[in-house]
Amino acid sequence: MWKRCLRSSRAGNTGQCALSTRSVCYSRCHPHLHVATRVAVSELSFIPKSVTTSIGMDDLLGRFGVSDAHCHPQDDPAGCAAGFTSLSARYLAVMGTRLEDWEAVEALSAKEPHKVIPCFGVHPWFAHRHALGLAAALDPSQLLDSPPNGKDHPSRHPEFLAPIPPDRWMPRLRSLLTDHPHAAVGEFGLDRAAVVPGTRLQPAWSHQLALTEMHLKLASELGRPASLHCVQGYGALQDMLRTLGPEGCPPRIMLHSYGGSVDLIKGFTKLPKGVGSRIYFSFSSVINGRARDKLLERLRAVPLERLLVESDQNSPLGVDPGLRAILEAVAEARGIAIEDAAAATTNNFLEFYGTCIERMEATQTAVASGD
Numbered sequence: 001m002w003k004r005c006l007r008s009s010r011a012g013n014t015g016q017c018a019l020s021t022r023s024v025c026y027s028r029c030h031p032h033l034h035v036a037t038r039v040a041v042s043e044l045s046f047i048p049k050s051v052t053t054s055i056g057m058d059d060l061l062g063r064f065g066v067s068d069a070h071c072h073p074q075d076d077p078a079g080c081a082a083g084f085t086s087l088s089a090r091y092l093a094v095m096g097t098r099l100e101d102w103e104a105v106e107a108l109s110a111k112e113p114h115k116v117i118p119c120f121g122v123h124p125w126f127a128h129r130h131a132l133g134l135a136a137a138l139d140p141s142q143l144l145d146s147p148p149n150g151k152d153h154p155s156r157h158p159e160f161l162a163p164i165p166p167d168r169w170m171p172r173l174r175s176l177l178t179d180h181p182h183a184a185v186g187e188f189g190l191d192r193a194a195v196v197p198g199t200r201l202q203p204a205w206s207h208q209l210a211l212t213e214m215h216l217k218l219a220s221e222l223g224r225p226a227s228l229h230c231v232q233g234y235g236a237l238q239d240m241l242r243t244l245g246p247e248g249c250p251p252r253i254m255l256h257s258y259g260g261s262v263d264l265i266k267g268f269t270k271l272p273k274g275v276g277s278r279i280y281f282s283f284s285s286v287i288n289g290r291a292r293d294k295l296l297e298r299l300r301a302v303p304l305e306r307l308l309v310e311s312d313q314n315s316p317l318g319v320d321p322g323l324r325a326i327l328e329a330v331a332e333a334r335g336i337a338i339e340d341a342a343a344a345t346t347n348n349f350l351e352f353y354g355t356c357i358e359r360m361e362a363t364q365t366a367v368a369s370g371d
Ligand SMILES: [Zn+2]
Pocket: 001, 002, 070, 071, 072, 095, 187, 312
């Protein structure tokens, strides 16, 4: 999800971002509120002159089975209705962000059963809407942090902020995952920068931590890969993973649109008791590409076998261009041919989502044979 836009708007930096105000940027999560906010596909591309390839880009995606490790195409129902037949990307891991979004993810995976890996979770931007206990469901102030200057308080937004009680969303999340054995857990995580639109309130940090731990434990229990969002919370996330240990951590953990430091990459990969070997780092052009030098630095620092590519796009139209752009960056950063970047990251995708793909294809084989 488009955290870069949210962050730049908070910093008052409107120079780079086409979606330059918080209300508009945040609307990527609220497409029903603001519909005219899609970024032109051409804006995604930065094609370094040093990168050359002997085959066309569409051929490249198709030939290597390049897949999208993290995206939200369900936010563009018209684009999805047109079908995915023109997409060159092989598989798409489609992230659900909240109770109201999960139905669209489930429907898209039913419509595109050979292509979509459905993922279900609560994004931190919506953490305050999903109560973990009944007491919090009755008292939104437990789910929202007020600004230190006292200029806002949850009591000023009683209707807008009414949270969903746990019995409405937690059993639903579990049943979606068990009903769809090929599903993964995501998108969830930590975001210190998020502000609830129309307020000066933030999803409570303590609640974000509890929600993240819940998702990690659920993914661990069900043996599913997990896709995490993290903004200004990498230290807390490392501590949590260390504390949960191998028993409480999912089998594979992806940090999507990774924006942490190079030192933190080493810290994650060296987490003790084998947890470090479960961590993958995923990059998008749309988020990471806006700070290009930092992107290249991170792409060089991540072990090649832990590197994933994603579009993080909110429309199927952005998936192929987004994947092409980030592959070009991988090739440039690592000094390798783009074909090698495509082959390596695709291999990593198959490793990361391997159990999901096996189950998806087994189901389709059973359907085809009439079982
Ligand atoms: Zn996302």
